[in-house]
Amino acid sequence: xxxxxxxxxxxxxxxxxxxxxxxxxxxxxxxxxxxxxxxxxxxxxxxxxxxxxxxxxxxxxxxxxxxxxxxxxxxxxxxxxxxxxxxxxxxxxxxxxxxxxxxxxxxxxxxx
Amino acid sequence: xxxxxxxxxxxxxxxxxxxxxxxxxxxxxxxxxxxxxxxxxxxxxxxxxxxxxxxxxxxxxxxxxxxxxxxxxxxxxxxxxxxxxxxxxxxxxxxxxxxxxxxxxxxxxxxxxx
Numbered sequence: 001x002x003x004x005x006x007x008x009x010x011x012x013x014x015x016x017x018x019x020x021x022x023x024x025x026x027x028x029x030x031x032x033x034x035x036x037x038x039x040x041x042x043x044x045x046x047x048x049x050x051x052x053x054x055x056x057x058x059x060x061x062x063x064x065x066x067x068x069x070x071x072x073x074x075x076x077x078x079x080x081x082x083x084x085x086x087x088x089x090x091x092x093x094x095x096x097x098x099x100x101x102x103x104x105x106x107x108x109x110x111x112x
Numbered sequence: 113x114x115x116x117x118x119x120x121x122x123x124x125x126x127x128x129x130x131x132x133x134x135x136x137x138x139x140x141x142x143x144x145x146x147x148x149x150x151x152x153x154x155x156x157x158x159x160x161x162x163x164x165x166x167x168x169x170x171x172x173x174x175x176x177x178x179x180x181x182x183x184x185x186x187x188x189x190x191x192x193x194x195x196x197x198x199x200x201x202x203x204x205x206x207x208x209x210x211x212x213x214x215x216x217x218x219x220x221x222x223x224x225x226x
Binding site: 031032034041042043044045046049051088090092099100102103104105 | 145151153154155157171202211212213214215216217218219220
């Protein structure tokens with residue numbers, strides 16, 4: 001089992017729809033969770049940080065964390081073609097604070 | 113807005129050359145990282161540093177070396193470049209602190225070894 005798992009996609013959604021991206025992790029003691037967006041050929045760009053169970057909203061983005069079920073998700077409301085990118089989930093396991101475990105990413109395609 | 117800079121952005125160079133990829137940040141972050149990423153593939157941590165004079169190897173075996181003489185500067189060196197070193201190299205930094213802070217990435221260096 002990978003430490004951080006994401007469906008590679010592509011996830012295709014129509015413009016204006018809600019895109020739902022999921023990430024599961026194996027270390028139950030993990031405390032810090034991050035979502036990054038990466039356009040093709042570019043570097044990852046931080047979208048959201050979440051540390052506590054529940055929802056955290058920032059504009060069109062909502063991160064959801066459920067530590068009991070060991071998953072973190074990202075919802076993108078009113079999806080735009082410019083949201084088409086790969087979304088990386090990153091988790092900091094309890095075992096080592098230097099190590100940010102990145103998932104392989106989910107490729108999102110928003111269809112105009 | 114993260115201020116972390118990598119140079120060069122692109123480098124095409126012959127086999128056997130010594131290469132240094134530069135990474136600087138102006139945020140005063142203690143933690144710095146180097147990742148390697150091939151197109152469409154996952155990030156692999158190759159080096160990290162917790163502060164001045166602190167460097168460690170990451171999970172991916174790499175023939176590169178790093179130094180951390182100043183807080184803001186974390187260069188990566190390849191003593192003798194090979195075609196297998198062709199990849200994108202990403203530098204990142206984060207604040208130290210009780211709660212893990214997100215990493216902020218530079219724009220990357222795309223390296224091609226002929």
